[in-house]
Amino acid sequence: MTIIKTMDSTTTRTTYCYSYHRISTRNQLKGGGIKRQIEDSTRFCESQNWMMDTTFKLTDIGTSAYHGKNLDDRAALGSFLKAADDGLVKRPAVLLVESLDRLSRANIMDALELFIRILNAGISICTYHDRMIYSKESIQANFGPLLISITIMCRAHEESDIKSRRLKKSWLQMRERIKNGGLGHSSIYPEWISIDSGKPEIIESKANIIRQVFDLCVNHNMSYLHILAHREHLFCSTVNAHSGLA
Template sequence: MQPFTAPSTALTAPPKVYSYTRFSTPEQAQGDSRRRQTEAARKWAEAKGLRLDERLSLHDLGVSAYRGANTDTDSGLGGFLHACREGLIAYGSYLLVESLDRISRMTPRRAQRLMDDIVDAGVTVVTLNDGQEYDSHRLDNDPTALLIGMMVSWRAHEESKTKGRRVAAVWQEKRRRVAAGEAEAYTAMAPAWLLRSPEGWQLVPERAAIVRRIYQDTINGAGEHAIAQALNAERVPIMGRGKMWHRSTVSKILRNAAVVGTLVPGRLDYSTGKRVRVFDAPVANFYPAAVSAAEWTAVRAIKDGSIARARGKSAGAPVQNMLAGLARCPECGEAMTRVYKGSAARFGRPKLVCTKAKAGAAAHGYVSVSIDAVHDAIASGWPKLIDGVPAGDRAPDMDREAYDLQGAISGTEDHLAELLDLIDRKPSLAVAARVQAAEASLSALRASLESVEKARAVADGGLIHSRLEALVDAFAVAEGEAPEVAKVNAALRLLFCGVVVD
């Protein structure tokens, strides 16, 4: 706790009266509560012959006091505390609140610490609902005042915690219904390329086209910053409330599973004492997809580092080699690069050459292979490339571990529900400690399950089959048409780390 000292400027200034109003939701401000609190503060000041100072705004509208958000320096109460430290609040001034729970709904220990900060600054806290006055002298010498404050803090904290559990239960039921296919909506909010209509979620055509462009540019080798620059240069309308395209905006779109129609519900977890975002199981096909599964998988592979991005001066150019980043020399195993020395009339078509031989560092000679011949061979014989692809079956130990964790989570949830029911019927510190321990255990189990599920997803044969389908789709073109080189390259790079050109 940071001790307060009375600044010399505060000692000479006359005491003033300040009123503090807080609502946990903005909707509460629409009622009569704010006017009632302000009027009660004005009457109290008049009865004491003091002036209510309304120049210092002490309002926290839509701010929760359960975890102390109203004590941040950019909030009303936090700003008041800062003003006390800086000597802007006269020693002997008054802070009027409707009740002590307006100041804090944190645990009694933390709430008392906050109360000490205020009164140590020479400020008297007045509760308008019961007329109690709390200053440093009274709290030091009157145990009854201290007990009243502690009991009010305990009641307020438990009330907020109970409300929080009930709200969490409502959201948990929403997530369950969405996962079970019993509900079509989770929240009214969705990514900017989607629009809610009476028929359900629908794509906004012009925005979905921007999303597809961003994915295609990424597959073709463009970086997030380059994509944002291009969108700004072309004056492409921004999605959301921003004024321009930023790299972070592009990055979020490239990492949002909603582009393939997947909803990933999540929640904030405070069981460990820290603010942690926890994600539940994804719900596939919840939204209409803006990009194909093959495009999403290709971009994920690039972003997750399983395939390399094109580098150098041609990084932003369209991919013109189906084996870009994959071709390997049959003699030494080094990478092969595309070489094109000019017009077809003088130098012929582009070729693949060994990078080591090209630099004169290979023991073997300089041998080139026509890219056209390579493309023709891939187009006619690509099914042979996937004959030996492993099925990707995962080890049964992973499934067993996941099932054990799911069982442990289910049992812990049941135990926690029993404890919560018990504390609602008969509050006690011992049961509260057991609830906290159960919540921490549940959080740890869920984190372990999330880690195992990620490992299962990587080893899952379904992922291998999805990647194979991406290659099949790349070659699924009309008769007489050539497959898209960049699409074939992206699909191949999802399956192979290298292809020997023999």
């Protein structure tokens, strides 16, 4: 809460907190990244006596901040910013994040544009990892924290850029390896292909299921739900054929 002193009295104004959480890949769910962010932000919000507003779904899972995908209208952050522009976010407001790289890992010009856009909307940004609070008023009074934020965002972009270039290089090397008869990463092969022998080989028992699904969909005009209704028949027939009982 914010205490406002006047000549006649002292009043208390509620500060509304909007906690944003993001992880880049769904695999990070296994590490509890979202759970940790929610728990840490809740504790910090309570320590500041802010009112947590959960009106908006502020969680982006498997959403890249390097490519700015979290700013799309269908993403949580993008939807929140649109709501702020439409006057649907209560003020005074604080957007609470673990660190600035949760908001953006884009190049500094795009990241800084987002940073300023949020502040100009009358929403403060608080990073509970380093306990920094940025607001339009505080930046205008002292631009030192702005320089700190620029440094943090530059470093975040550089880390993601290096990772992206390494990943692209790795995929290019794998493509060349496959062209020359080698194997790619095991993750690129579907369940119906085995690489145990050192080369890709179709697992007929599993491939038959895929063929039957496509046949039911394309040639018999069956929906996914209808195909699922036949799953026992598909699996039983495959097992019987594999065991020689058919």
